Amino acid sequence: MKAANQTRGELLKDERFFAALLVAPGLLVLLVTTTAPLVYLLWTSLHHANLSMPWMNGFVGLDHYVHMLGDGRFWDALRLTAIYTVTTVVLQLVIGLGLALLVLQIPLGQWLFRLVAILPIVLAPVVVGLYWRTLMLSPSFGLFDVFTTQVFGKSYNWLGEPTLALISVILIHTWQWTAFAFLVLLASLASIPPDLYEAARIDRAGVIDRFRHITLPLIRPAIMIVIIMRAMVALSAFAAIYAATGGGPGTATQILNLYAYQTSFVALDFGYGSAQAIALLIVTLAVSAALFRLRRRGGLA
């Protein structure tokens, strides 16, 4: 009996050791490739690290953060980040859900929709940004402009006028990623047992009631997944905006992510750029914490 216990304890110890051995290489690599650079980023944000003025370099404490609070462009970038994130996520969710509900009613050929939906998702965002900048939105020759010229008799400078440029980059992001919401919600909708709807039909529940009381609660987890994931990606969107507008005209499409990039690699002020990146990290963590809490509570859609 005693011997049996001992071997059991040893087996457990053995298992733990083996498990630790299996995760060790991966975790070590993560520690070196992600956590160490993060610490370095934090360290840089507390220093004057400007490649164009290297003689100034040195420890400055929280100066960059204090400066950030009074920097109008920072608040502007934060505002743009909020607009960009909220509008793209809402648009993807609404269009994706609408399209999924439509396609669900089609008995044949759903695979075709799935296949087409995969296309924009797998494209590199930089290529998507370039397509829109040239083929779609370019003045005179872009399809959008051809359309508006023919129909409204007016040419628009889609990427050259501040408000239109912001609308354009939101449109581009929405075009590329709505298919994601569509695919996830379609899979979730397809998994709802049909007899639930049968029961509701017998109870003479209307279309809207059925949607509100059966469909919505059942796909709520999928909706939350879409919101969380798309918000995280929108917060640090880069390539498509960079390719389409470069953050311009002026700073009209410069979300915080691009501002931090610009401060570091164009103005060469790595200290202040690092502080902005830390600010973006804090925003990302706060938003994800809020969304995860919302999901646990089962609140919202």
Next chain:
Amino acid sequence: MTRGGVRRRLAKALIPASATAVLALWAFPIFWAIVVALKSESEVLAFPPSLVFKPTLANFGDSLVGRFSILPEMWTSLVISSVATLLTIVLAVPASYAFARLRLPAGKFLGFYVLATQMLPPVGLVIPYFLILNRVGWLDTYQGMITVYLTFSLPFAIWLMVSFMEDIPREMEEAAAIDRASRLKTLWYIILPQVRGGIAVTVVFVFLNCWDEFLFAVQLSGNHVRPVTVAMYNFVSVEQTLWAKLSAASLIAMVPVIAIGFAAQRHIVKGLTVGAVKGGGRR
């Protein structure tokens, strides 16, 4: 026929029609890129854009073997993405097995750590990496790019593989434990064959994310080592007006990811959402 019957019939016809219309609208930019790629450069600048024209394959020829060949850049992307994917799989598979199936000390905390590494915005990595790689002389090198690509591939792959590991029936291991097969043998001969499909799916998504990556590529490489996304971006900055060439080259550049995306289409929701809940890709 009752009024309700008419309405139902109308709805039945209207639903596929409107869904197809939305689909066509959505696919149009890609369709248009194909059309433009088949035009001559002068035809591209015709106003209004022509739909009837003599198609040419010259742009595709130029993008493959001609003056605008992107094959060297595609080779670079292939090397970086393949090596990064290989390293990722070698590190992620054993780790995911431990997370999913073994009693790992502080397992919950470590799992959360892996998840948290995904939260770091890419711009927060590209700044320190630029400074660090510059110091060790790894800017614009293969080893530098591969290292950087591990930062987003590895956490993603671990969590995706965990979900596949959790699908294996437990009886398989219990049978092996009775046989007293060593643990490593269990992993190699019993677990690995069971998750072969999961590994394939993980390879597809990791490779795709590496191939499409732009921010790290444009800032940490670009001269000696030039991935295909950087080449596409440079193309527009330098050859502003050559839309037909751009369309052809970018379509060729995207063929690998479109092909593997289609091949993995049954798993795409799983690949997207596991990355989703537990972090996500870097695009």
